[in-house]
Amino acid sequence: MSVALSGAMPAAGRRSRPWRLPPSLLALPLLAFLLIFYAYPLASMLLRSVYDQGWTFSGFGALAGDAVFWRVLGTTAQVAFVVTLACLLLGYPVAYVMSRVRSGTANLLMVLVLIPFWTSILVRTYAWMALLGRRGIVNNALIAMGVVDQPLQLMNTRFAVYLAMVHVLLPFMILPLYAVLRGLDWRLVQAAEGLGAGPLGAFRQVVLPLSLPGIAAGCVLVFTLALGFYITPVLVGSGSDVMLSMLIGDLVNRLDWPRASAMAVVLLAMVLGVFALLARLVPLGRVLQGGR
Amino acid sequence: MPTLRRAILYGLAGLVLAFLFLPVLVVVPLSFSSARYLSFPPPGFSLQWYENFFSRAAWTDATWMSLWTAVASTILAVLLGVPAAIGLTRGRFPGKALAQALILSPVVAPGIVVAIGLYYVYARYGMVGRPVALVVAQAALAVPFVVINVSAALGGVDRRLEQAALNLGATPWGAFRQVTLPLIRPGIFAGAIFAFVTAFDELLIALFLAGTTAVTLPRRMWEQLNYSIDPTIAAASSLLIALTTVLLGGAEILRRRAERQRTTPAE
Numbered sequence: 001m002s003v004a005l006s007g008a009m010p011a012a013g014r015r016s017r018p019w020r021l022p023p024s025l026l027a028l029p030l031l032a033f034l035l036i037f038y039a040y041p042l043a044s045m046l047l048r049s050v051y052d053q054g055w056t057f058s059g060f061g062a063l064a065g066d067a068v069f070w071r072v073l074g075t076t077a078q079v080a081f082v083v084t085l086a087c088l089l090l091g092y093p094v095a096y097v098m099s100r101v102r103s104g105t106a107n108l109l110m111v112l113v114l115i116p117f118w119t120s121i122l123v124r125t126y127a128w129m130a131l132l133g134r135r136g137i138v139n140n141a142l143i144a145m146g147v148v149d150q151p152l153q154l155m156n157t158r159f160a161v162y163l164a165m166v167h168v169l170l171p172f173m174i175l176p177l178y179a180v181l182r183g184l185d186w187r188l189v190q191a192a193e194g195l196g197a198g199p200l201g202a203f204r205q206v207v208l209p210l211s212l213p214g215i216a217a218g219c220v221l222v223f224t225l226a227l228g229f230y231i232t233p234v235l236v237g238s239g240s241d242v243m244l245s246m247l248i249g250d251l252v253n254r255l256d257w258p259r260a261s262a263m264a265v266v267l268l269a270m271v272l273g274v275f276a277l278l279a280r281l282v283p284l285g286r287v288l289q290g291g292r
Numbered sequence: 293m294p295t296l297r298r299a300i301l302y303g304l305a306g307l308v309l310a311f312l313f314l315p316v317l318v319v320v321p322l323s324f325s326s327a328r329y330l331s332f333p334p335p336g337f338s339l340q341w342y343e344n345f346f347s348r349a350a351w352t353d354a355t356w357m358s359l360w361t362a363v364a365s366t367i368l369a370v371l372l373g374v375p376a377a378i379g380l381t382r383g384r385f386p387g388k389a390l391a392q393a394l395i396l397s398p399v400v401a402p403g404i405v406v407a408i409g410l411y412y413v414y415a416r417y418g419m420v421g422r423p424v425a426l427v428v429a430q431a432a433l434a435v436p437f438v439v440i441n442v443s444a445a446l447g448g449v450d451r452r453l454e455q456a457a458l459n460l461g462a463t464p465w466g467a468f469r470q471v472t473l474p475l476i477r478p479g480i481f482a483g484a485i486f487a488f489v490t491a492f493d494e495l496l497i498a499l500f501l502a503g504t505t506a507v508t509l510p511r512r513m514w515e516q517l518n519y520s521i522d523p524t525i526a527a528a529s530s531l532l533i534a535l536t537t538v539l540l541g542g543a544e545i546l547r548r549r550a551e552r553q554r555t556t557p558a559e
Contacts, residue, residue: 235518
């Protein structure tokens with residue numbers, strides 16, 4: 001117990017309680033670790049976009065006039081939007097059914113969601129390469145069934161990017177949706193139906209509004225993760241599916257730090273902006289518990 | 293009519309779940325294929341790709357690098373994350389929300405931004421290609437899972453039990469060790485499992501920080517997928533799926549145990 005602290009806390013320092021430090025001090029080692037090894041490097045890289053032996057905005061200036069940057073930004077936003085929409089449309093029925101079946105069945109379905117969720121992204125992307133390749137499983141099956149005579153170009157297309165990204169990100173939609181739907185008071189639905197609403201009407205007027213926090217959390221998670229996607233689009237996309245993160249990686253490999261750091265600022269600002277929206281709606285920790 | 297609507301809904305959910313689960317499984321038969329190139333169904337059974345995986349230094353070295361750096365990262369994340377979770381749930385201090393945001397941020401920050409940020413500074417100190425750089429970076433990315441799971445476990449601890457231990461003459465450390473720690477142990481282990489999987493699976497960090505001297509398994513698989521697809525990667529993938537399933541099963545068992553503990557009344 002240091003002198004300064006015991007002065008501030010007269011009750012502390014009794015002999016029966018040999019160390020009575022405020023519990024908040026326990027967070028210090030981790031905070032120091034993260035500040036030194038994570039926040040400081042990240043901040044200096046981001047600062048590089050505006051500071052290089054003097055303040056400069058040349059990095060952002062170069063971006064503003066860079067047609068490639070704008071095209072890639074558009075592609076990134078479009079891919080993230082389509083993937084989020086697809087995840088919502090595919091994930092909602094799954095979360096809905098999971099919240100309506102017995103808890104044993106729901107746990108089993110949860111395993112079907114969680115095993116792919118925790119399987120390495122590389123493994124899942126490799127699986128899609130095996131499925132969609134020229135001599136892949138899908139093409140072989142289509143040729144064997146006589147649907148096509150020539151293998152279809154499935155790999156290295158935007159379609160493959162969508163498919164593989166939806167596959168990776170779908171659990172991030174299902175988990176928050178399920179968390180909300182499971183806690184929903186289903187007697188409200190019965191009441192609505194008792195008052196003459198049809199099943200679709202009850203869904204639209206009761207279930208859907210009450211599940212909005214889950215929809216918001218799922219959409220924000222999927223959208224922000226999709227904005228920063230790297231591995232999957234590199235492996236299954238084509239030259240016209242370049243995402244922002246791929247461009248950043250490329251620039252770093254060419255040691256073009258002014259542009260790379262400016263782009264990193266743009267990407268991070270987009271992600272944080274969307275997340276700031278979410279933080280007003282749902283506590284973050286709850287969304288992430290048990291999940292990635 | 294309602295049954296038809298129900299059938300459509302359940303059928304749709306089933307299809308989506310199949311879409312989620314089946315593609316992961318296709319790599320398993322491929323790993324036992326006798327063919328040199330991708331062909332499905334495999335023309336014959338062979339263990340050659342597993343033999344390759346376990347006999348080629350490029351694969352075994354990368355696997356060891358991944359295993360030990362991920363274990364070291366997990367230990368570091370637990371040693372830092374458990375006290376931090378206690379500090380954040382029990383303590384009050386200015387800037388607590390900011391501290392929480394900092395700790396959780398590695399989960400939501402784009403991987404590429406984190407990776408190049410670390411590279412930017414670590415390179416200056418000659419850390420690129422050194423396994424210790426991977427350990428530190430992976431620990432930063434993994435620690436949120438420890439903090440989240442331990443915080444959740446702490447939320448379920450009845451503080452009157454600690455109070456009782458203190459009143460009976462236990463020191464604060466004794467009360468923590470004998471009362472609180474056993475209660476949050478499942479949370480610690482679950483957090484450690486998630487942390488390990490995160491550290492073990494990290495690719496972007498390895499792409500920028502591994503150099504040529506600290507190549508991890510994801511980095512090795514990445515190179516294979518980019519340049520030549522040799523079915524050895526199917527064997528590596530199948531082994532990873534098995535490892536994930538076992539670890540996840542362990543985490544699930546721990547979660548249930550924690551839930552039981554929380555719902556049984558304190559004696």
